[in-house]
Amino acid sequence: MNILKTLNTIAQCSQPSQGVTRLPFTKEHKQANKIITQWMKDAGMQVHLDAAGTLIGTYKSSNKNAKTLILGSHQDSVINAGRFDGIMGVLLPILAVKKLHQKKTKLPFHIECVAFADEEGVRFPTALMGPQVLAGTFKMKDIQFKDSKGISIQQALNNFGGNHRKLNQLKRSKKSIIGFVETHIEQGPVLEKHKLPVGVVTGISGITRYICTIKGKASHAGTTPMNLRKDALAGAAEIIYVLEKSSNNEEHHYHGGERPKYS
Ligand SMILES: [Zn+2]
Known part of the structure; x- marks a missing residue:
């Protein structure tokens, strides 16, 4: 698979704009999920959309009671975004799983690759819904937030195939999870300045307004x-x-x- 070509292809799932504009629970999101579903299936994963609209590919361990490592990023974008933001972090772990699948390697833990619906908070005045639901920190009243056309998250989510009534069932117990790893393009100039191909962060910025x-x-x-x-x-x-x-x-x-x- 040519990764650049693949990312260029999914970048076309966008509203007409200068860069990529893919907002959650839209037809562009649906198109993108179709492509991501195929990536996941090709990597030997079982795929489902959870009630919060997160697309999840599962690569099971042979040990049924194993813990789960979650990998992934967001499929949505800001307005006129770059082609790699979020989606590269969706594709990369899927390709890693594909390698395991091709070698018929089973791990002592389950892997879930996730493509979160709404990380950016562009369409609705809230962000990170998918991860918050998994962490159990989502505030149910936020489901009533509306976009500029007056469509609420609840309506958009349910029309998309999610189910707001089941959101509270998605919370993962800490015991069942090994961790969450996200690969993401660097959106700053530090790695480039130091001519480094990759960095491992020790923390991320918490945004407060x-x-x-x-x-x-x-x-x-x-x-x-x-x-x-x-x-x-x-x-x-x-x-x-x-x-x-x-x-x-x-x-x-x-x-x-x-x-x-x-x-
Ligand atoms: Zn991002």
């Missing part, structure tokens, strides 16, 4: 001396600068020379 309001004080533009002004934008700029500086490290250096000094 806040909304804050910075209040300034209106005063006359001509007669208020600079040191008596309270310009909200200037205050915001200082906050942004300090935040950026405090998270600075070797890999997050400034480009374009020294920043002005603030006290």
Whole structure:
């Protein structure tokens, strides 16, 4: 199998756009799942769609009571995404399993290769539904979130072949799982800078968003001396600068020379 060619083929499961635009529970998602299903079958796996819309290929151990190693990534994309984001991490473990299958190798644990439906949170104002359901952290009220056309996750999921009523049955017990491994393209420049083909992470960034309001004080533009002004934008700029500086490290250096000094 030519991996680049294969990824180029599935990249065509996209809304018309400059890059790949494949949102969860859409016809493009359905097309992609059809292709991924074939990859999984070719690798000797049993395939099913779980109630959260995650496509799962299973490569069973001969030991029935074995634990499971989960491998995979997301099939969905942001708008105008690259061709490898997510989907490469779906394909790669399937190819690894295919090697095992061809050699008729059975492992002392089950393997599940997963293609999550919605990792990016582009269509609905929530993300990571598939993994959250497996981890048992999904909040059922989120099922009512709607997309821009007023379609709820519940409707979209059920129309796609999922079943919101069964979501709480999907939680995996920690005892049954060995771990989850995801291969993903690097979306930053660090490996490229160090000319490394691959990296193994020790952690990933946790994203937290806040909304804050910075209040300034209106005063006359001509007669208020600079040191008596309270310009909200200037205050915001200082906050942004300090935040950026405090998270600075070797890999997050400034480009374009020294920043002005603030006290
Ligand atoms: Zn991704």
